[in-house]
Amino acid sequence: MARYPRSGCTARTTFHLVGPQTWTAVPAALVYDSADPFAVRVRFGDDGPDDVDGTTYDAPDDDGGVEWLLSRDLLRTGLTAPVGEGDVRLWPARGGLDVVFLQLRAPSGEALFELSGAVVGDFLRETELLVPAGTESDALGVDDELSALLRGGTDNPTGR
Structure with missing residues (x-):
């Protein structure tokens, strides 16, 4: 199994909520953890200090922070x-602009955000230094887990 020197990274940025007549700046963070190598968390309302070493990760606050x-x-x-x-759509702006649109839908409504493509690209390059694209399954240790299950090393109390 591959070893990774750091467990994650964080990029704090601003998403712009596109409204009917104005845009609203929304502080956000892109959070990556090599323990969940296929996923990126988007934490809205996150305007804390920049902690890019990824060693700590706090869940969204009870003060209204939202995570996707x-x-x-x-x-x-x-x-x-x-x-x-469905609930998540993403597309680049036309005309070579450094803009990516993110549309999120939930039962309570939907939101359209504009964000910097360069910020997303830089963040993704940093995640790929931690877990290169195509090696995510190695980072999960699926083979080790499967071997343990086949050897009978399971937490299943029924023994099945």
Whole structure:
């Protein structure tokens, strides 16, 4: 199994909520943890100090912070082409602008955000220093877990 020197990284940025007549700046953080190598967390309302070493990760506060879980591949693809279905969609702006649009849908409503493609790209490059694209399964240790299960090393009390 591959060893990774750091466990994660964080990029604090500002998403712009696109409204009917104005845009609203929303502090946010992109959070990556190599223990969950396929995922990126988007934490809205996160305006804390920049902690890019990823050694600590606090859940969103009880003060209204919201978190969405996105696929790292979805973010990567969304930099250059429209991607996503259902609740999460991502696409680049036309005309070579450094803008990516993120649309999030929930039962309570939907939101359209504009964010910097360069920030997302830099963040993704940093995540790939931790876990290169295509090696996510190695980081999960799936083979080790499967071997343990086949050897009978399971926490299942029924023994099945």
